Amino acid sequence: MSASKLVPMPADAPSHFYPQSLSVCQPNLMEDCDVLTPLTTYVLRPGERLEVGKYVPDPQGKDPSNPKYVPTALEQTTSLTLESSETVDDDADYETDGPPAAAAKEHVPGDSMDPFGPVTYKLIRPAEQKMAGSILFPVYYGAPSQKDRQDPRGLPQSINDSLHAHDRDNIAYDTYGVKAVNLNKLALFKIGPGAVAFRVVINAFEAGGLKYTPSNKYFNILWAKRATPAILGALKPYQKVNHFPGTWGIGRKDSLAMNIGKMKRQYGSAAFNIVPASFVLPKERDELAADLQEATEGGASPPTYIVKPSASSCGRGIKLYRGMPPMPKGPKTAVCQRYIGNPFLVGGRKFDLRMYCVVTGFDPLRIFLFDEGLVRFAAEKYPGPDRGLENTYMHLTNYSVSKTAELNRASRGKDEATDDPVDIKWCISDFKAFLATNHGAEKAQVMWSKILAEVHDVIIKMFLSIEAEVVTRLRSECSDPTGRNCFELYGLDLMVDDTLNVKLIEVNIMPSLATGATLDKAVKGRMLAHMLTLARPIPYVRNENGVVDESLFVPAGAYATGGAAERYYYPGVRGAPRGAVERNNIPFLTKFNNPQVKESMLSPREWLMLSEADEELRCAGGFAPVYPVAGVSQKYFPYFTQGVSRNNYLLASWTEMKDRAKR
Known part of the structure; x- marks a missing residue:
């Protein structure tokens, strides 16, 4: 049902909200309307290259992600620079332990294109005639590796075809073509300094017809490590960035604990019981002591606590303690959580869920959850909450920890009580199939529905804990005060207990998009294609100077x-x-x-x-x-x-x- 049938257009609405979009200005590709001039011909220069798997350097050799970097006054007002930040990726599923082998060879996006040939865009037909068509990103897998060919599940495309056979079949689109050198009509992407040039990200952009640009002026999408006021304040109406301001309130372990704690104090612990009892140390040492005293009343055994550095990743520095843990030394802080001692087990092993969530707006709040994700197992069987605390392979589900264990792939479909090892990683569809095999189709549906309802509740309340702060910052930092230029992908780490209750463990605002395993290529490749399509990037027709005439947009x-x-x-x-x-x-x-x-x-x-x-x-x-x-x-x-x-x-x-x- 089209929007116009239920939302009558106001009489004073502008004639076109996107007057220079490709779908409005160029409904049919004609050679004589694709005029090239020296000013509007785009050429990727030899120095403007990306190295796959490497951090993207600043074009001038200055890296704004370096804490010691101080921009000049001119750069502060005119350049899109990135602030320094801690590591936020706690799903450190890297393609190799060191720099990827492919990184030795420079990757030039668009190299395979005929520089004067056509670039094809599939633009989704809008429901409202005055809206603009946005780019449909197809799922692209690249050439299969030897590991892909040896995977018993098949190639990445085969995995997705078997799990999602009718993916996006109902989307109607039109095809548009422009010359690959025509800056006036090309859709361009930039990967910002400090961000990693993941192969799957570059493939996703290029599959949609976007070409790489190092320019701060021409890009349609900026894939940055972090969005700063300098970035947000300089965005033009036709540009998007992959972050909102203020989301570090959930992206750091200590900030998440503090924000959920604030909501508990305002609304009560029961309403926001979405994370394990959490304490920021040493600041909340007394609160932790009170929690321990309450737990041991009546002679009960002391509970187990898990202690994590506030801004670490890859499972580094995580330790488990029975009773009161030691306080961090010096200026360091840590987050201490009550350990979930009754996890749901598969084959006797703990697991967590990595689910992908996208927010397309905070004003109004719009949240989406992807239908596929990853199930990440501990490497060894779970002994209980008070045994083997020094053995991380039993208690931690971080992939960077578990991947060092030798697990075979022969156990899929085995009974839950089997002694056989399980895969180190599944996708969500595998987990649902496991429930159906072991509990019957009807009960499995009830179980997954309960888990998913809990996940939705956790997600909504998590974002409500920072909603007011983010909206305030949108008003003060963004060129468009509603944040229409922003979207953000989150990697959520969730734990399911044996009663099917769900707790949020961590939030990654820059989740790993490495694809070291075939299953990663299938899940993350498809997820990125769907996410970029959801973000609705729109190709714009620029004027003879290569820029969009902003006076034609709604102010x-x-x-x-x-x-x-x-x-x-x-x-x-x-x-x-x-x-x-x-x-x-x-x-x-x-x-x-x-x-x-x-x-x-x-x-x-x-x-x-x-x-x-x-x-x-x-x-x-x-x-x-x-x-x-x-x-x-x-x-x-x-x-x-x-x-x-x-x-x-x-x-x-x-x-x-x-x-x-x-x-």
């Missing part, structure tokens, strides 16, 4: 003024914010632009916001919406710590309207 300020500052309140739970009486518990709208209902009248900005959210759903593919979702959105309204913004209220109402229309 950036128009997206965040007026009703966007309005807040509604739903004080239905302890600690929920309260506002004026007339702003409390307002029901969902049942119709837009109803003159009898003031709240229903849409501005052009709000019409655009709803239409863009609708187009995202058409592009989501394997990413299922987690929030807002009909029937559950209002349940979380009380947990918006500053009240519910008008944008969130309108989008939730729109979601309910579409659900009623469908039924």
Whole structure:
């Protein structure tokens, strides 16, 4: 159902929201409309190269990710630089232990293209005629390696074809072609300094027709290690970056513990029991001592705690202790969590779930979860919560730890109680098949539904813990104050216990995209193709000087003024914010632009916001919406710590309207 049938376009809406998009300006490729001039002919120079698997250096030889790097005053105002940051990738599934062998040979994106031949784009047809078509990214696997050919499951494409045979079959698209050297019409990507040039990322961009550029001016998508105010404030209407500001509030172990702790204090421990009891040491030593005292009342044995460095990765520095652990020395901090002693076991082994989540907006909040992920096993059988604490192979599920153990691949489908070893890594589909084999199809469906419902609840509450902070920073740091230029991928590490309750262990805001195993190529290659399609990059036609005429766009300020500052309140739970009486518990709208209902009248900005959210759903593919979702959105309204913004209220109402229309 098209957006225009339920969301009437305001009379004062601009004639085109994307006036220079390829789908609007070039419906048919004609040789005489693809004019090249010296100013608009793009050539990748010899020095503008990426080395696969290596960190991308600064083009001028200065690396802004170096903590000692200090930009000049001119660079601070005109350059897109990256701040220093700690490692955030705790799924250190690297292709090799050192620099990849392929890194010795420079990889030049687009080398295989005819430099004067066509670049083909598949643009998804929008539901609303005034919206622009966005790029459809096909799944690309590259040439199979010897390891791929020897994998008993088959090649990466075979794995995906068997698990997801009808992937995105319902997406309608048109094909457009431009000359590979025509900067006016090319869609371009940049990998920012400090980020790793993962092969699977480069392949995903190029499969969609994008070409690499080192330029801060021409790119359509910047794949950066981190988005800083310098990056966010310089973004143009046609550009996107893969981070929001403020998400370090969940991306660091200590910040996640503090933010969830804040929500527990406001709303109660039961409402936000989504992470194991966590303490930032040494700051919260007294709170940890109180937790230990409570756990041992009546002569009970002391619980086991797991201690992790605040900003480490790959399982480095993780230790387990029964009772009070030692405090970190010097200026170092650590996160101490109550150990989950009753994990769900497969073949006697612990595992965690690596699931991929994408947020396409915080104002309004829009969360998607991918239908596939990874199941990562401990290398040795689990002995219980108080035994073998020094043996990391029994207790840790980090792939970088477990990959050193020799596990065979012959155990798929074996009974849960078997003594045979299991694979070191599965995908989510394998886990669901295991449940069906061992518990029957009907019970397996009930079990997975419970797990998934818990995962959704964890994800929504996790993002609500930083929603107010991120929105505040969007207003102050972004060239468009709603953050329409941003999207972000998260790697979530989740633990399932033997009662099918789910706890969030860690959040990675720059998850590893290395593809050392064939299964990684299948899962991560498909996930990236779907994620980039969901992000809706739009190829723009630039003018004769190679830039987009920004005067033709809706002014950036128009997206965040007026009703966007309005807040509604739903004080239905302890600690929920309260506002004026007339702003409390307002029901969902049942119709837009109803003159009898003031709240229903849409501005052009709000019409655009709803239409863009609708187009995202058409592009989501394997990413299922987690929030807002009909029937559950209002349940979380009380947990918006500053009240519910008008944008969130309108989008939730729109979601309910579409659900009623469908039924």
